[in-house]
Amino acid sequence: xxxxxxxxxxxxPYLRQYKLxxxxxxxxxxxxxxxxxxxxxxxxxxxxxxxxxxxxQIMVSSSSSVATVQAEPPTPINGFINRVEQDAQRLKERxxxxxxxxxxxxxxxxxxxxxxxxxxxxxxxxAFFAALRSSFSYISSYCMTWVSxxxxxDLRTDLLQKLYSLSLDFHQRSQVGDLTNxxxxxxxxxxxxxxxxxxxxxxxxxxxxxxLVASIFIDxxxxxxxxxxxxxxxxxxxxxxxxxxxxxxxxxxxxxAQSNLMIESLSGIRVVKAYRLEKENARRFxxxxxxxxxxxxxxxxxxxxxNPSIEIISxxxxxxxxxxxxxxxxSLADMSSVMMxxxxxxxxxxRLGRVHVVLQAGSVSAHRLETIMKENxxxxxxxxxxxxxxxxxxxxxxxxxxxxxPTPVLQRINLLIPKGSSLGIAGESGSGKSTLVNxxxxxxxxxxxxxxxxxxxxxxxxxxxxxxxxxxxxxxxxIFDTTIAENIGWGRPGATxxxxxxxxxxxxxxxxxxxxxEGYQTRTGERGVTLSGGQRQRIAIARAFIRNAPILILDEAxxxxxxxxxxxxxxxxxxxxxxxxVITIAHRLSTLSQCDQVVVLERGQIxxxxxxxxxxxxxxxxxRMAGRQGILIP
Numbered sequence: 001x002x003x004x005x006x007x008x009x010x011x012x013p014y015l016r017q018y019k020l021x022x023x024x025x026x027x028x029x030x031x032x033x034x035x036x037x038x039x040x041x042x043x044x045x046x047x048x049x050x051x052x053x054x055x056x057q058i059m060v061s062s063s064s065s066v067a068t069v070q071a072e073p074p075t076p077i078n079g080f081i082n083r084v085e086q087d088a089q090r091l092k093e094r095x096x097x098x099x100x101x102x103x104x105x106x107x108x109x110x111x112x113x114x115x116x117x118x119x120x121x122x123x124x125x126x127a128f129f130a131a132l133r134s135s136f137s138y139i140s141s142y143c144m145t146w147v148s149x150x151x152x153x154d155l156r157t158d159l160l161q162k163l164y165s166l167s168l169d170f171h172q173r174s175q176v177g178d179l180t181n182x183x184x185x186x187x188x189x190x191x192x193x194x195x196x197x198x199x200x201x202x203x204x205x206x207x208x209x210x211x212l213v214a215s216i217f218i219d220x221x222x223x224x225x226x227x228x229x230x231x232x233x234x235x236x237x238x239x240x241x242x243x244x245x246x247x248x249x250x251x252x253x254x255x256x257a258q259s260n261l262m263i264e265s266l267s268g269i270r271v272v273k274a275y276r277l278e279k280e281n282a283r284r285f286x287x288x289x290x291x292x293x294x295x296x297x298x299x300x301x302x303x304x305x306x307n308p309s310i311e312i313i314s315x316x317x318x319x320x321x322x323x324x325x326x327x328x329x330x331s332l333a334d335m336s337s338v339m340m341x342x343x344x345x346x347x348x349x350x351r352l353g354r355v356h357v358v359l360q361a362g363s364v365s366a367h368r369l370e371t372i373m374k375e376n377x378x379x380x381x382x383x384x385x386x387x388x389x390x391x392x393x394x395x396x397x398x399x400x401x402x403x404x405x406p407t408p409v410l411q412r413i414n415l416l417i418p419k420g421s422s423l424g425i426a427g428e429s430g431s432g433k434s435t436l437v438n439x440x441x442x443x444x445x446x447x448x449x450x451x452x453x454x455x456x457x458x459x460x461x462x463x464x465x466x467x468x469x470x471x472x473x474x475x476x477x478x479i480f481d482t483t484i485a486e487n488i489g490w491g492r493p494g495a496t497x498x499x500x501x502x503x504x505x506x507x508x509x510x511x512x513x514x515x516x517x518e519g520y521q522t523r524t525g526e527r528g529v530t531l532s533g534g535q536r537q538r539i540a541i542a543r544a545f546i547r548n549a550p551i552l553i554l555d556e557a558x559x560x561x562x563x564x565x566x567x568x569x570x571x572x573x574x575x576x577x578x579x580x581x582v583i584t585i586a587h588r589l590s591t592l593s594q595c596d597q598v599v600v601l602e603r604g605q606i607x608x609x610x611x612x613x614x615x616x617x618x619x620x621x622x623x624r625m626a627g628r629q630g631i632l633i634p
Contacts, residue, residue, distance in 0.1 A: 004201070004359055007193055010366040010373075014154050015194070018147045025143035029202030032136035035129060037210035141199045148195030156187050159372065167378040168443040169404075177259030182372060185255065186365035193362030200355050204348035247299035248361045251292055252368070258288035302357070379445055385462040391469060391550050391581060393454045394418045395440070400449035402435060402604075409435045410604040413449070419550075422582040424592030424612070426622060427601035433585045436601070437553055440583070442466055471544035473573065475556035477536045479528030484513055484539060485520040487528075491543035499546060507542035507572045509535070534569055541572045552577055554584040558591065589626050598622070 015022060108118045163171075163179060265281045400413040410432045417423050425433045438444055440451060442458055451458050458466050471491070479487055488503055489495045495503075500520065504510040512535055516522040528536045537557065544552065554577075558569050570591075584592060592598050593612050600608040600615070600622045608620050615622035616631070 004363075006363045006370075007190070007359065007366045010370050011151060011155075011190065011194060014151045015147060017154070018150060021143045021147050025140045025147065025199065026202050028136045028140035028143065029199065030206045032133060032140060032203050033206030033208075033210040035133040035136060036207045037213065038129065137203065140203055144199040144202070145195045148191050151194060152187050152191040155190070155369070156183060159183055159187070159369065162373060162375070165377055166375055168438065169378055170375060175256065175260050177262070178256040179372075181252065181256050181259055182365075182368050185252075186368050189361050189365040190369070193358055193365075204355070207348045242360070243298065243302040247295045247302065248364050251295040251299065252364060254288050254291040254295065258285060258292065261285055261288065379442055379463070381462050382460050385465065386456060386460045388453060388456060388458075388461040388465045388469065391419050391453055395551070395581065396452040396455070398450050398452070400436075400439065400446050400451065402432075402439060402444065402447050408604055410439075410446075413604075413606060415599065415606075417581060417583070419581055420579065421596040422577065422584065422594065424595035424598040425583065425585045425601065426587075426589055426592060426598060426625065428625075429587075431601040432604040433601055434555065435604075437555060437583065437585060440553070441470060441472070469549050470551045470553060471547040471549040471576075472553040472555065473537070473540050473544050473557045473576075474554075477528070477533075477540050479524050479531070479536050479539060481523065481525060483518075483521050483523055484516070487524060487539055488542045488546060491545070491547040495546050500542075503542040503546035504539075506545050506575060507538045509538035509542050509572075512538075537569050538572055541569065541576055545576055550580055552580045552582045554582065554586075556585055556587060558588070589622070589629055590631060600625075 105117060105121075108114055108122065160183065163183075261281065261284055265285075395415075395417040397413055397415040397417075400410055401408065402410040413436065415423070425436065427433050435444075439446055440458075442463055445459060453466075453469070480490075484504075485497065485500050488500045491503070492499075497520075501510060504513055504520075513520055513522075522530075524530055524539075528539070531539070541557075554573065557573060574594075582595075584595060586592050595612060598608075598610065598612050598615055599606050600620075602621065608615055608618065608622050610618070616626055617623075
């Protein structure tokens with residue numbers, strides 16, 4: 001029950017949106033159970049009517065000897081039980097008598113001639129109840145499938161939005177393969193749990209309860225004997241279900257590792273081929289696959305043993321029931337009804353065994369998804385954000401420090417960047433250059449210190465307002481698998497076609513776009529594989545042009561290009577930088593030659609600051625880096 005509760009707790013906020021269909025599914029499941037119970041009475045009444053009176057009791061010689069055994073002295077408990085039995089018998093006879101008066105003309109009876117009315121009655125009687133039972137089952141399953149399909153769509157959408165809302169630190173500590181598995185495999189497992197299993201979870205327990213009540217009404221002794229074996233049937237369900245849960249957890253872990261390996265291998269296919277890592281990656285992939293197979297087999301073994309275990313227990317119980325029927329002289333009509341009830345009783349138990357297995361897997365997925373949904377972004381908008389629509393004066397960085405855990409990345413950074421000026425940031429890898437830009441974009445909040453735009457702390461503004469003021473062109477070019485026009489237009493949602501083309505012309509991208517098979521409607525392929533590096537970069541610059549933001553961040557924007565492409569892209573960047581406040585990160589120091597001021601970072605601290613020419617003349621760290629790059633020092 002704890003696994004069911006965990007799934008319901010997680011899924012209910014979504015399911016309650018579809019209360020009408022969910023209610024219909026539950027009611028149809030209950031009516032399906034009631035139709036199963038009514039079928040027992042149909043069997044009893046039909047057999048009782050068509051058998052001769054002298055054949056309605058099963059008699060054996062041994063039973064007569066039982067009847068001669070002297071009765072035990074009456075006790076208060078025995079007297080109470082006898083009174084309950086007598087009252088129940090009178091109620092049963094009354095119900096059956098009144099029911100027989102209604103159906104008597106429509107059903108055959110022993111020694112009565114068969115007529116057309118009785119033939120129609122028999123055919124309709126059984127066909128009607130079968131159709132009714134099937135209809136209720138279909139309605140319940142259909143409504144639950146409909147609800148679960150909408151639930152899974154809502155969940156996947158919310159999950160993606162949740163992942164988008166989480167701060168950069170979450171994504172840096174997460175694995176892409178794991179997040180992909182949660183979004184696809186775990187949500188599919190929940191779909192199976194709710195769509196198929198919850199329909200059974202409504203119908204089967206209701207069927208067990210309805211059949212139990214009907215069987216008690218027919219013969220409570222026989223029903224009680226059947227119930228004795230119920231705990232024995234539950235034992236394999238619980239024990240083997242726990243094994244399934246453990247196997248599912250290990251399968252998920254192996255699947256995540258395999259997905260990560262696949263993503264790494266395919267995204268880095270050039271490196272894989274260059275270093276001939278195909279066999280090594282294939283070996284690692286096979287190891288993960290064998291681990292998945294091993295745990296899948298363990299899961300299949302546990303699942304496969306549940307039904308045979310229940311079959312053996314229920315078949316043994318059925319044999320004892322037959323012996324009891326003969327021993328107690330139970331009527332053939334009662335025996336047939338109760339035996340049918342036993343079949344209707346244990347069949348749902350077998351199906352519930354499968355339900356338990358799926359719920360075990362579903363609870364694992366629900367827990368994994370719940371941990372994501374409980375994550376909170378570390379960078380939050382203030383309750384009442386201050387408006388920020390433009391930059392009028394400057395960007396001011398005061399005593400800025402930042403650390404990932406105990407490791408300091410930036411220490412007491414102080415900078416003033418006037419509006420319309422350009423700042424260059426240089427330094428070795430790991431010196432904190434990208435972290436400084438990430439803090440300006442407010443992907444993180446500083447450990448101490450403050451960043452202000454026009455004397456306004458950026459933490460007091462809405463992130464959306466801040467980011468509307470900033471356009472970024474980086475070495476990591478992100479091109480989505482859609483049309484070129486859409487890739488450019490995402491710089492400013494709602495941009496017109498003419499605005500997109502104008503941005504492409506200013507980025508010197510229009511010429512090569514017009515030569516593509518479908519022009520601006522040409523799909524770029526995954527990660528823009530159909531385009532060259534220079535073409536992808538110019539599309540990224542066009543995206544920045546159309547954003548028309550007053551602050552421009554250039555993060556190694558030309559570092560991965562050849563000399564010709566760099567020259568073309570640099571021309572577009574120079575045009576983009578006009579009349580904007582520009583922050584440029586560069587390993588290639590010549591890129592910083594036009595900057596108004598340059599700072600050099602080392603281990604998170606500013607160790608040099610000045611104009612490009614001043615730093616070259618100081619013969620310090622900047623000049624030494626420039627010398628290694630072949631830059632002539634005046």
